[in-house]
Amino acid sequence: MNKGLIVKILGSVLVLAVGSAALALVSLDKETRGILVHVPTNRDVLFWSIPQRDAAFRAMDRLPFLAQSRAVAVGPNPLALPLGPPLKLDNLDAYMASQRIAGLVILQDGKIRLERYGLGFDAKGRWTSFSVAKSFTSSLVGAAIQDGYIKSLEDKVSTYIPDLKGSAYDDVSIEQLLTMSSGVAWNEDYEDPNADVAKFNEAKPDPGVDATVSYMRKLPRAHPPGQVWHYNTGETNLIGALVSSATKQPLATYLSEKIWKPFGMEQKATWLLNATGQEIAGCCLQIATRDYARMGLFVLAQGKIGDKSVVPEGWFAKATTKQKDYGEPDRGYGYQWWTYDSGAVSAQGIFGQGIFIDPKRRLVIASNANWTRANQRPQAQAREDFYRQVQAALDGEVTQATTKLAK
Numbered sequence: 001m002n003k004g005l006i007v008k009i010l011g012s013v014l015v016l017a018v019g020s021a022a023l024a025l026v027s028l029d030k031e032t033r034g035i036l037v038h039v040p041t042n043r044d045v046l047f048w049s050i051p052q053r054d055a056a057f058r059a060m061d062r063l064p065f066l067a068q069s070r071a072v073a074v075g076p077n078p079l080a081l082p083l084g085p086p087l088k089l090d091n092l093d094a095y096m097a098s099q100r101i102a103g104l105v106i107l108q109d110g111k112i113r114l115e116r117y118g119l120g121f122d123a124k125g126r127w128t129s130f131s132v133a134k135s136f137t138s139s140l141v142g143a144a145i146q147d148g149y150i151k152s153l154e155d156k157v158s159t160y161i162p163d164l165k166g167s168a169y170d171d172v173s174i175e176q177l178l179t180m181s182s183g184v185a186w187n188e189d190y191e192d193p194n195a196d197v198a199k200f201n202e203a204k205p206d207p208g209v210d211a212t213v214s215y216m217r218k219l220p221r222a223h224p225p226g227q228v229w230h231y232n233t234g235e236t237n238l239i240g241a242l243v244s245s246a247t248k249q250p251l252a253t254y255l256s257e258k259i260w261k262p263f264g265m266e267q268k269a270t271w272l273l274n275a276t277g278q279e280i281a282g283c284c285l286q287i288a289t290r291d292y293a294r295m296g297l298f299v300l301a302q303g304k305i306g307d308k309s310v311v312p313e314g315w316f317a318k319a320t321t322k323q324k325d326y327g328e329p330d331r332g333y334g335y336q337w338w339t340y341d342s343g344a345v346s347a348q349g350i351f352g353q354g355i356f357i358d359p360k361r362r363l364v365i366a367s368n369a370n371w372t373r374a375n376q377r378p379q380a381q382a383r384e385d386f387y388r389q390v391q392a393a394l395d396g397e398v399t400q401a402t403t404k405l406a407k
Contacts, residue, residue, distance in 0.1 A: 046190050046198055046374060053351065053370050054119055058102070060128045061270040061286050069286070070252040070279060072260050072269035079264030079294055084111030089393055092116070095386055099352060099379055100370045102127055103289030106390060107364040110297060117289075119370065126269065126286040127368035130349030133271075134236045136255065136295065137281040138178060138319060138336035140243050142303065142311030143258040149246040150174065160242045163209050167217035172225050174242065177235050178335040179323045183223035184216075186232040190350060190374035200234050201274065211274040212237040229324040229333060233282040236336060237274070240281020251279035262305045263298050265291045283349075289366055296357045296364030299345070320345040320357075344387075350374040356387050361394050 045066075048056065061069040087106060089095075092114075096104065102121035106114040121127065129136075144150040150160070153175035158164040160174075172182045187195040196219070205214035216234050223230075240251050247254050252271040260269065269291065272284035299320065303311035322332025322339045330341040338346045347355040352369030365387060371379045 044193070044198060044202075047193070050370065050372065057128045057351070057368075057370055058121055058125050060272060060284065061126075067272040067274070067280070067284070068277070069270040069272050070250055071256075072252045072271060072285070073256045074265050074268050075261035077264055078266040079297070081107065081110065081112050081290060081293070084108060084113045087113035087390070087393060089114070089389060095382070098382060099367075099386075100372070101352070101367060102370065103366070103368040105289050105293040105364075105366045107293050107297065107366075108394065109362045115290075121368070123288065123290060124267075126267065126288055127353065128283075129285040129287060129292075129353055130283050130351060131233065131236075132292070132347040132349040132353045132355060133281065133283050133285045134233075134336040135347035135355070136259075136285060137236055137240050137243070137251070139298075139303070139311065140251065140254055140258065141174065141178065141239060141335070142315040142319065143254070144243050144246050145315075146310060146312050147247070150243075153178070157238065157242060160245045161210075161213055161238065163213045164217050164238075168219055168221040169217065169238070174239075175335075176226050177239050177242075178319075179229065180232055180235065180333060180336075181226050181229050181324055182232070182235060183221055183225045183228060183230075184219050184232070184235075185222040186219065186230060186234060188231050188233060197233055200237075201280070205276055209276075210241050210278050211276045212241055212278065212280075229326050231326075236282030237278075237280060239336075240279050243281075244278060251281060258310050259295075259298060262308075262310075263294065265294055267291055289368055292353075292355050292366035292368070293364050295347075296355050296366060299357050300359060300362065300364065346387075352379060352383070354383060358387075358391060361391060363390065363394065365390060 045053070045056070056063065060066065096116060096118050100119065102117065102119045104114065104116045105112065117123065141150065154173050156170070157172050157174060157177060158170045164170060168184045169182065172184070176182050188197045189195040190197060192198065200212070200215040203211070203215045205211040212234060216238055243254065244251050267288040270286045271279040274280050299316055302316050303309055319335035320337045320339060321334055322341070323335065324333045326333055332339040334345070338348055343360055344356065344358040346357065351374055352367070352371040354365070354367050356365040357363070
């Protein structure tokens with residue numbers, strides 16, 4: 001075979017290969033295509049670049065090198081979110097740009113008053129929750145009590161997780177875990193690669209022990225149980241392990257059975273798993289923005305679906321009320337919820353996810369974002385200011401309507 005013919009054949013093969021690869025890339029959904037362009041270079045999300053996070057936060061369950069995931073199945077009848085009158089807000093485009101918002105849904109009385117998307121995201125996509133998942137996990141504790149799997153919040157954690165016996169958690173109650181007051185030492189500095197929050201998902205678990213339990217049972221005590229509030233994501237992961245142990249089923253399955261299907265979430269969610277196959281309960285739910293908002297409606301309904309209560313009577317009244325003071329005026333911490341003395345409550349996650357719930361105004365604000373840093377104070381304060389702006393806009397509508405009636 002002559003040299004010219006060989007070159008032509010190789011050229012044709014190369015063209016076919018490139019064409020096939022291009023065709024395969026086009027056939028993928030846009031989230032998967034995005035992650036292939038900006039594949040993270042390591043497993044530590046806290047130290048990814050902004051473009052890597054932009055791509056990955058909508059596709060974390062498509063990164064098997066990072067973690068496996070388990071589906072949270074939906075039912076056939078999603079809860080309708082009818083359109084309400086458009087909510088008029090000043091400087092919305094500037095706010096979305098400064099927050100780097102991917103999704104924003106505002107509900108009042110169960111109706112969509114505003115829905116906007118950015119960063120190439122849309123209503124069909126799922127965005128990673130980070131610590132917003134804590135509030136979902138807390139709600140499953142309530143469900144497990146209602147179902148009789150957990151007897152009391154005063155029960156010791158080690159009753160349900162025997163591998164914690166003999167550790168600093170041996171004398172810690174479930175309620176102390178829920179309120180972040182175990183007294184066990186923990187470093188939650190998101191920008192310190194040696195912090196517990198950066199290391200615990202990478203630590204090699206002891207043989208036959210859940211990865212979270214394996215890491216947490218080695219931590220020393222810093223304070224007596226119940227006395228000091230200290231934010232600790234690892235403890236929410238323990239709560240998830242506790243619920244799974246009590247119910248004898250995966251956390252994702254229990255979430256599907258208790259909330260996702262019966263309340264009418266619209267899209268399947270996924271929950272990332274740790275190295276030993278347990279859902280990472282303090283993080284890592286992938287959820288559509290509208291379903292984040294529906295979770296707010298579930299809380300407004302006090303956990304009731306029709307005439308059936310998923311949680312004990314008064315659960316959300318207590319879970320969303322200040323149980324611990326962390327030193328910020330008019331704020332507090334409940335059962336994995338951030339509370340306001342006004343009666344409002346929020347779920348919050350690093351890089352800018354949030355669910356804000358205001359029972360007085362029947363208001364839910366669900367937002368997903370990718371802030372420039374994990375816990376950027378100016379962006380966090382701007383989000384709080386935005387919540388107040390929305391409240392003021394709704395109050396202004398009421399004032400205008402009252403004025404019209406008086407004329």
